[in-house]
Amino acid sequence: xxxxxxxxxxxxxxxxxxxxxxxxxxxxxxxxxxxxxxxxxxxxxxxxxxxxxxxxxxxxxxxxxxxxxxxxxxxxxxxxxxxxxxxxxxxxxxxxxxxxxxxxxxxxxxxxxxxxxxxxxxxxxxxxxxxxxxxxxxxxxxxxxxxxxxxxxxxxxxxxxxxxxxxxxxxxxxxxxxxxxxxxxxxxxxxxxxxxxxxxxxxxxxxxxxxxxxxxxxxxxxxxxxxxxxxxxxxxxxxxxxxxxxxxxxxxxxxxxxxxxxxxxxxxxxxxxxxxxxxxxxxxxxxxxxxxxxxxxxxxxxxxxxxxxxxxxxxxxxxxxxxxxxxxxxxxxxxxxxxxxxxxxxxxxxxxxxxxxxxxxxxxxxxxxxxxxxxxxxxxxxxxxxxxxxxxxxxxxxxxxxxxxxxxxxxxxxxxxxxxxxxxxxxxxxxxxxxxxxxxxxxxxxxxxxxxxxxxxxxxxxxxxxxxxxxxxxxxxxxxxxxxxxxxxxxxxxxxxxxxxxxxxxxxxxxxxxxxxxxxxxxxxxxxxxxxx
Amino acid sequence: xxxxxxxxxxxxxxxxxxxxxxxxxxxxxxxxxxxxxxxxxxxxxxxxxxxxxxxxxxxxxxxxxxxxxxxxxxxxxxxxxxxxxxxxxxxxxxxxxxxxxxxxxxxxxxxxxxxxxxxxxxxxxxxxxxxxxxxxxxxxxxxxxxxxxxxxxxxxxxxxxxxxxxxxxxxxxxxxxxxxxxxxxxxxxxxxxxxxxxxxxxxxxxxxxxxxxxxxxxxxxxxxxxxxxxxxxxxxxxxxxxxxxxxxxxxxxxxxxxxxxxxxxxxxxxxxxxxxxxxxxxxxxxxxxxxxxxxxxxxxxxxxxxxxxxxxxxxxxxxxxxxxxxxxx
Numbered sequence: 001x002x003x004x005x006x007x008x009x010x011x012x013x014x015x016x017x018x019x020x021x022x023x024x025x026x027x028x029x030x031x032x033x034x035x036x037x038x039x040x041x042x043x044x045x046x047x048x049x050x051x052x053x054x055x056x057x058x059x060x061x062x063x064x065x066x067x068x069x070x071x072x073x074x075x076x077x078x079x080x081x082x083x084x085x086x087x088x089x090x091x092x093x094x095x096x097x098x099x100x101x102x103x104x105x106x107x108x109x110x111x112x113x114x115x116x117x118x119x120x121x122x123x124x125x126x127x128x129x130x131x132x133x134x135x136x137x138x139x140x141x142x143x144x145x146x147x148x149x150x151x152x153x154x155x156x157x158x159x160x161x162x163x164x165x166x167x168x169x170x171x172x173x174x175x176x177x178x179x180x181x182x183x184x185x186x187x188x189x190x191x192x193x194x195x196x197x198x199x200x201x202x203x204x205x206x207x208x209x210x211x212x213x214x215x216x217x218x219x220x221x222x223x224x225x226x227x228x229x230x231x232x233x234x235x236x237x238x239x240x241x242x243x244x245x246x247x248x249x250x251x252x253x254x255x256x257x258x259x260x261x262x263x264x265x266x267x268x269x270x271x272x273x274x275x276x277x278x279x280x281x282x283x284x285x286x287x288x289x290x291x292x293x294x295x296x297x298x299x300x301x302x303x304x305x306x307x308x309x310x311x312x313x314x315x316x317x318x319x320x321x322x323x324x325x326x327x328x329x330x331x332x333x334x335x336x337x338x339x340x341x342x343x344x345x346x347x348x349x350x351x352x353x354x355x356x357x358x359x360x361x362x363x364x365x366x367x368x369x370x371x372x373x374x375x376x377x378x379x380x381x382x383x384x385x386x387x388x389x390x391x392x393x394x395x396x397x398x399x400x401x402x403x404x405x406x407x408x409x410x411x412x413x414x415x416x417x418x419x420x421x422x423x424x425x426x427x428x429x430x431x432x433x434x435x436x437x438x439x440x441x442x443x444x445x446x447x448x449x450x451x452x453x454x455x456x457x458x459x460x461x462x463x464x465x466x467x468x469x470x471x472x473x474x475x476x477x478x479x480x481x482x483x484x485x486x487x488x489x490x491x492x493x494x495x496x497x498x499x500x501x502x503x504x505x506x507x508x509x510x511x512x513x514x515x516x517x518x519x520x521x522x523x524x525x526x527x528x529x530x531x532x533x
Numbered sequence: 534x535x536x537x538x539x540x541x542x543x544x545x546x547x548x549x550x551x552x553x554x555x556x557x558x559x560x561x562x563x564x565x566x567x568x569x570x571x572x573x574x575x576x577x578x579x580x581x582x583x584x585x586x587x588x589x590x591x592x593x594x595x596x597x598x599x600x601x602x603x604x605x606x607x608x609x610x611x612x613x614x615x616x617x618x619x620x621x622x623x624x625x626x627x628x629x630x631x632x633x634x635x636x637x638x639x640x641x642x643x644x645x646x647x648x649x650x651x652x653x654x655x656x657x658x659x660x661x662x663x664x665x666x667x668x669x670x671x672x673x674x675x676x677x678x679x680x681x682x683x684x685x686x687x688x689x690x691x692x693x694x695x696x697x698x699x700x701x702x703x704x705x706x707x708x709x710x711x712x713x714x715x716x717x718x719x720x721x722x723x724x725x726x727x728x729x730x731x732x733x734x735x736x737x738x739x740x741x742x743x744x745x746x747x748x749x750x751x752x753x754x755x756x757x758x759x760x761x762x763x764x765x766x767x768x769x770x771x772x773x774x775x776x777x778x779x780x781x782x783x784x785x786x787x788x789x790x791x792x793x794x795x796x797x798x799x800x801x802x803x804x805x806x807x808x809x810x811x812x813x814x815x816x817x818x819x820x821x822x823x824x825x826x827x828x829x830x831x832x833x834x835x836x837x838x839x840x841x842x843x844x845x846x847x848x849x850x851x852x853x854x855x856x857x858x859x860x861x862x
Binding site: 067069070072073077112204212213215218294348351352369370371372373375394396397398399400402403406407409410412 | 804
């Protein structure tokens with residue numbers, strides 16, 4: 001009996017050894033983590049399109065649609081992923097390249113950092129330092145362009161597409177909207193640009209998004225800040241073309257590498273009638289540092305101290321030259337009234353009814369009822385009050401985008417604060433009173449590889465994959481033409497900083513196969529891709 | 534023995550059940566929902582900053598410790614600080630609860646007023662086309678999803694006719710100082726109309742059909758024959774003798790419905806952008822706002838339990854045949 005069994009055993013062992021031998025060389029099944037269909041059908045479908053294409057290359061892929069906050073948790077906090085499809089929203093302070101470039105800096109690759117893929121490139125890191133300290137915009141631009149070439153060439157992530165922001169407004173009632181990249185028409189220029197056409201001088205904005213709170217030292221959402229910046233003033237305002245304009249500042253000048261001189265505009269008042277002084281400006285910046293407000297920390301971190309030179313001049317002294325200080329920090333940190341805040345020791349402990357809402361901006365805070373309504377009225381005392389043609393901005397808060405769209409149709413609201421759903425765009429175009437506006441975004445959707453996991457650690461493998469991404473299908477099918485194919489991490493619409501000369505990877509499966517073959521990858525009898533021998 | 538003992542026993546049961554629900558809620562949210570700080574990462578918070586946020590919300594402590602803090606807070610009536618709004622949960626919850634009840638109570642009132650009356654009518658007209666139409670209509674309304682009926686109403690009254698508002702509970706801008714200011718206006722009634730109609734129609738079918746079925750059962754009983762023999766009018770028999778006895782199951786149903794009403798008709802609140810508790814619950818779960826979600830569900834569970842107990846106790850008054858018994862004997 002034993003003798004009869006032995007050969008069988010031998011064969012079984014042989015098969016086992018061989019199959020282990022073979023499968024050890026096989027590229028393992030890879031996992032793509034993406035959003036659920038309910039959260040974002042586009043990212044969801046994109047993952048399956050990529051799955052199909054990688055199958056063509058003999059790479060088995062599973063797709064895991066994941067609930068959004070779990071996805072964020074796995075992706076950033078735990079870095080527990082192989083390939084992840086995620087996105088960065090285009091916020092106005094991200095038009096400065098600092099933030100997006102930082103997502104590939106090696107210093108941010110720790111758990112919870114912005115570089116979850118773990119990309120490390122010495123030259124890239126070096127350029128990142130250089131550009132962040134360079135006040136000379138042209139020189140800085142050169143560094144930024146080179147960084148984009150490196151990232152494109154090495155493919156630590158693949159930019160899939162840029163999605164247009166499609167919004168609508170009532171053209172019978174209001175005109176003059178100036179769209180801004182990433183912000184569409186709900187931007188800071190509304191008070192100055194929008195003109196009423198009829199008797200109704202209150203612009204009503206419909207939105208589903210709501211501030212988490214309206215405490216300028218506690219709000220950590222874009223929607224809190226998009227609201228508060230309407231009634232707080234800043235030293236700098238970014239023009240619709242992203243040019244930094246001195247605003248509450250009369251002039252802004254870098255007098256040496258580490259010092260910026262600010263001359264404050266004369267005759268500005270807070271909404272309670274108190275004058276805006278250099279004391280208030282210094283207080284605001286000191287207060288943010290002292291309260292250690294994490295959300296703004298990257299903005300004020302380079303600041304060493306603010307010195308009052310005379311009644312309307314201040315010196316901002318930086319720890320080291322910081323190129324984004326003028327464009328980002330000075331344009332984002334609000335000027336707070338010292339007399340209302342100086343006695344508040346822990347600003348984040350304030351209960352909602354105690355939060356001061358006095359600013360010095362073009363609009364005055366009037367009302368906020370959670371889940372229902374917000375209202376701002378014109379600041380008649382503003383230094384540019386003559387330019388403001390509307391009397392008030394009302395915000396109606398809806399439970400979902402269906403509610404917002406219905407309100408557009410019934411003329412309950414005059415404009416939307418956030419993008420329309422794809423199905424609503426066609427309907428909106430058929431309404432006579434609506435104007436549909438499509439604005440390119442500089443936020444991007446990307447497929448990030450975990451570079452710690454083979455074969456994603458192989459640069460040739462990633463380059464080949466870049467040829468297997470159906471960029472045009474994303475735009476034409478998933479986005480209905482309303483978007484642009486992915487290029488560099490600095491989007492084309494951000495024209496000054498974008499590198500138009502980076503060579504793109506075209507969708508070409510044959511080329512992908514050639515590149516894999518040239519790198520030594522091979523296909524077994526089942527057509528599965530194997531590691532180089 | 535007796536009534537007092539029975540009530541005491543029910544209350545002890547209620548407390549135990551509630552404690553179990555509290556415990557389940559605590560662990561359910563923490564195990565099923567992602568870390569609340571995850572949502573903040575999109576805004577570029579570093580690991581160190583997230584740790585600060587976690588510490589601020591007490592999430593850095595061991596789960597068991599968090600659980601005891603949670604129980605202690607509950608006993609002292611402390612509902613905690615919302616992670617999302619970063620302000621006290623209780624006032625937010627109360628405001629939303631008021632809004633929800635301002636929608637749900639009128640709707641339930643109307644459906645439980647009209648529903649049983651229609652039920653009487655249907656059983657009376659047994660076998661007729663009226664009964665057939667009533668049953669089909671009742672089942673139809675009961676099975677039509679509320680978001681669908683709601684959207685149909687929005688289309689007809691809001692868009693085509695343009696005579697009724699389709700969202701919110703008042704016309705903006707407005708100023709209201711207190712809760713009663715909010716609802717003592719014609720404007721509120723106009724806003725109330727469509728969502729209330731949607732909910733009332735949905736709730737209408739159940740009491741109507743329950744009423745009809747129980748009526749038919751009771752109509753077959755001996756004492757009805759006796760009433761007829763006594764020569765009482767049909768109307769009098771129907772309303773005075775049959776309907777009164779058939780009301781019991783409707784009362785239980787009404788009590789449970791009111792209990793559940795605290796959570797609102799989430800879908801209706803979304804379709805009509807009603808600023809109620811249901812919307813808040815969705816948001817709380819979506820943002821992993823544990824204190825908010827726990828408190829909202831806790832309140833709902835508490836009310837369902839209380840209303841159930843009340844219904845049981847009410848039974849003995851409505852039907853003398855039901856005797857409250859305290860225990861083992």
